Amino acid sequence: MINVEDENAWNEYVKSHEEAKRFRFKVIPNWDDIVDICSKDRASGVQVEHAFDADDVMSKEANVNENSSDVYIDLEEPNSATKKKVQFTRANKGKDREGMMNSMKEVAESLKDFVQVSRKRMEGNAQAVVQEVLTEMEMITDIDEEQSYKAINWLIENPSKIPVLKALSSSKKKRYLLSSMS
Numbered sequence: 001m002i003n004v005e006d007e008n009a010w011n012e013y014v015k016s017h018e019e020a021k022r023f024r025f026k027v028i029p030n031w032d033d034i035v036d037i038c039s040k041d042r043a044s045g046v047q048v049e050h051a052f053d054a055d056d057v058m059s060k061e062a063n064v065n066e067n068s069s070d071v072y073i074d075l076e077e078p079n080s081a082t083k084k085k086v087q088f089t090r091a092n093k094g095k096d097r098e099g100m101m102n103s104m105k106e107v108a109e110s111l112k113d114f115v116q117v118s119r120k121r122m123e124g125n126a127q128a129v130v131q132e133v134l135t136e137m138e139m140i141t142d143i144d145e146e147q148s149y150k151a152i153n154w155l156i157e158n159p160s161k162i163p164v165l166k167a168l169s170s171s172k173k174k175r176y177l178l179s180s181m182s
Contacts, residue, residue: 129159136165140173151177 004010004024014021028034133155137148154177155162161180168176 126156129156129162132162136162136173139170140177141170143174143177147178150181154181 010024014024133152136155137143137152140148140151143151155165165173165176
């Protein structure tokens with residue numbers, strides 16, 4: 001919920017930012033957790049605030065002293081434990097990056113292994129396909145040599161047609177090949 005001390009200031013702000021009106025009395029549960037999760041930005045530069053910076057600012061104690069018409073707020077500086085926590089957090093970023101890099105290397109290595117195994121399978125499969133095509137072509141007796149070579153190449157390039165060729169009778173295989181290749 002947004003606490004407003006000057007209603008006129010809020011009304012002026014809402015005039016220029018109409019979408020802010022709905023947040024005036026909205027309570028957001030787990031706000032501190034949301035800040036911790038969402039404010040870990042990756043920006044760099046002047047006046048960049050990170051989650052641990054916001055935590056320092058929000059956790060400062062406000063000392064309010066009221067003497068007649070004087071009002072002042074004294075904010076305490078963060079203690080040394082907070083500074084150590086910040087330094088520790090920054091050191092962890094390097095470890096996180098190192099861990100991420102190691103994980104990426106492991107994934108790359110496993111992909112290399114997978115590609116090598118796949119290539120070997122494909123080479124082995126290609127040998128089986130060639131043998132299957134040659135066996136089927138031997139069954140076609142009335143085809144000339146040039147047409148036979150074209151048919152072999154076409155069947156190797158289109159292995160899904162081999163089961164069709166196998167299912168046909170010997171007399172229909174030649175006609176199927178010649179009509180499919182053209």
